Amino acid sequence: MHEWALAESVIKTSAEHAAREKLRCVSEVGVALGELQSIDREIFAFALAELVKSSFKDLAACKFSLLDDPAAFKCRACSAEFTLKALKRTGEEAENIHFIPEMAHTFLKCPECASPDFDITAGRGVTIKHIRGEQ
């Protein structure tokens, strides 16, 4: 369940952002879940709720909105642009990419030219997209 580690990072970053922006309370945090990392949404949401309850009570009123972030790639060798649907991977490979998304370069190839030298242009991992609160 390494979703817990990433959930903790989202909560800490939200709390730090709130302090920096002098927010009295945080009402909503928008979290993009990159398709490539295939985070388990249920576990992630559960981890967020439990961590807030146990250790980050200042964020008790905060709603965490989990947003889909489709993965997109661009090949550096042939400039082809493609999505995750175009790429084949085994269950074990997907699991390894789940832990470290950069393993995509080990297991996935450009569908046009078979190069591993591509950029992950969107949907890599967990990112905070917006934070709503009151000053």
Place this chain on the structure above:
Amino acid sequence: MTPAPGKSPIQRSAPRISGGLRLDPRPAVIGARFSKIKKVIAVTGWKGGIGKSVTASTLALLLAEKGFKTGLLDLDLAGASAHIVLGASGLFPKEEMGLEPPSVAGVKFMSVSFFSSNKAVPLRGAGVSDAIMEMLAITRWGELDYLVIDMPPGINDTALDIIRLLPGTRVLAVTTPSIMAHSVLERSLRLYKSLKVPVLGVIENMTRGAHALSKAAAGRVRYDARLEKALGSPARILKTDFAKDLAKIAGRIVN
């Protein structure tokens, strides 16, 4: 209480939206992940093939043998080989609120090799930084006296990331009696000095005969023909002359 003239008794809150963010949440937890690690030693060198991985792995084994709680993190993503030195096959980190490194001969060990299925990891600089950040954010080391990091050669993305993300890391440099290794060494030591990164010392590895090239060397490790055959077996590595020489130097400069 009567409000001051002209002031409302009710403080109206101002809604604020920080939109269009692309906040990377991972740096926020790295400090917490390393909060129970007393000392971090990055074993580095500025040429390939000079024995960084064997030195880092053996140093971790020596520290564990002395009873210190020790971890070893292989950050040489393109050339990960500490798992070969330790013989860490058939292991995988345990998923527990993150990843708990498995233990090999008393050393908690984390490496990209757990995730690469013995295949190459062809990453550009930004990918290296992202992978390192991910490993630092999700690995739960717990309490350690020492974390030894096996670094890739040179001052590159990995070195700059470690300097940035893990302040207080001390460098243990490895070189060989080659004039090429020494030339790069002198330049790199000057750079570390200017970056205010503490250098524990320089180990001159693979020496033969009495003469050592480096004036900066804290100690010499003799070329040991038995070392190659001991790789993969921590118990045998600890019995080599290589480990004995390294133990003497580590006793002086690693504290």
